[in-house]
Amino acid sequence: MKDCIRNTYGWYEMIIDWKTIKPDNFEKLVRDLLDQIGLQEVINIGRAGDENLDILAKETYQSKRGYTITKNVMVQVKRYLARKMNPSEFFNIINDAKNQNIDHLVIVNLSGFTSGVKDRYLTYTNKRNKPTIELWEKNQIESYIFRFPHLLRYFSAKLDKIDSNTKESILKELKKRWSELSKAWLNGGSLDLYKEKFYNPDLYLIIKGLISLTKDFEIIKEYNFYEKYYLSVLNRSIYPEISHLGSPILFYITTYNPTILCQSYFLKNQMFPELEMFMEKINFEIAFTLQTVDIEDRIEYHKFLSIIGKNGIMLDYNDIDSIVKTGNLNSIIIQYL
Numbered sequence: 001m002k003d004c005i006r007n008t009y010g011w012y013e014m015i016i017d018w019k020t021i022k023p024d025n026f027e028k029l030v031r032d033l034l035d036q037i038g039l040q041e042v043i044n045i046g047r048a049g050d051e052n053l054d055i056l057a058k059e060t061y062q063s064k065r066g067y068t069i070t071k072n073v074m075v076q077v078k079r080y081l082a083r084k085m086n087p088s089e090f091f092n093i094i095n096d097a098k099n100q101n102i103d104h105l106v107i108v109n110l111s112g113f114t115s116g117v118k119d120r121y122l123t124y125t126n127k128r129n130k131p132t133i134e135l136w137e138k139n140q141i142e143s144y145i146f147r148f149p150h151l152l153r154y155f156s157a158k159l160d161k162i163d164s165n166t167k168e169s170i171l172k173e174l175k176k177r178w179s180e181l182s183k184a185w186l187n188g189g190s191l192d193l194y195k196e197k198f199y200n201p202d203l204y205l206i207i208k209g210l211i212s213l214t215k216d217f218e219i220i221k222e223y224n225f226y227e228k229y230y231l232s233v234l235n236r237s238i239y240p241e242i243s244h245l246g247s248p249i250l251f252y253i254t255t256y257n258p259t260i261l262c263q264s265y266f267l268k269n270q271m272f273p274e275l276e277m278f279m280e281k282i283n284f285e286i287a288f289t290l291q292t293v294d295i296e297d298r299i300e301y302h303k304f305l306s307i308i309g310k311n312g313i314m315l316d317y318n319d320i321d322s323i324v325k326t327g328n329l330n331s332i333i334i335q336y337l
Helices: 023-036 087-099 115-126 138-147 149-154 164-187 189-196 201-212 258-262 265-271 273-281 295-307 317-326 329-336
Strands: 040-044 055-062 068-078 104-109 132-136 217-223 230-235 249-254 284-289 311-315
Touching: 023 040, 023 055, 023 068, 023 138, 023 149, 068 087, 087 104, 087 115, 115 132, 138 149, 164 201, 164 317, 201 217, 201 230, 201 249, 201 317, 284 317, 295 311, 311 317, 311 329, 317 329
Parallel strands: 068 104, 104 132, 249 284, 284 311
Antiparallel strands: 040 055, 055 068, 217 230, 230 249
């Protein structure tokens, strides 16, 4: 897609068209960002003739001496898609902030700021003028969306929508494929070969299909090694339990007990540098296995993840069976969080 966000780490694309977010929704997005990063009393007051005052907030924190300090914060939001902010606009906003007795000013513009604005900003800041100022460009906003993926709800969901007939057709096919896989897995037969391997192609396709049934997850990269079992998934969940996990999430699909396979993690990183870079960025891993695992297995899995500074959950055969029957991936994930 031509108009999409490329995150600041440069190794995947979040498919979002900035043209789909309306001006008033853009202000609401920024308002919610401020709330997420810890500002208080965030109110959206943008209106015609607002004297460059779109959002007001307070920032309260403790000084090193133990005093509570509160700053009045003003935010001016510009959704210019093709035009940078110029010095004249920059100083008009500063003057309005001074008239409002503002301590700190945040100026937001999607298309950024001219070199003249940036030069004046540095001069203004170096002189320790008041109010203090932050400039937010598109990259800054994208980095926050990366941390708080539920904010993607403000964008067009056209890429996520699946009509009911298509969804029913996909789920029907997944149930059929799962039924065949389950019988073969439980009864042996042609799938015995895969019981000695990490990867089962049918399980992999079933998990991919389940992801396609929810707008909360989007596959952004598949790691196609000799045996495919990793999916990099964008988390845009509206469920608080899931959204706080951040993004992306590693979906790890194997026929083995994930604890066994995880123990080769460091070796695999040496073999696949791209995976190593990805693992440095994620905090959460969701593992799917055809094995049936007990409490001890899950505890060992969490212990290993904690050693490498990660967190995650393990979903076994019975969990996958429940997901396929209901088509609801979220409910099972929330159950284990």
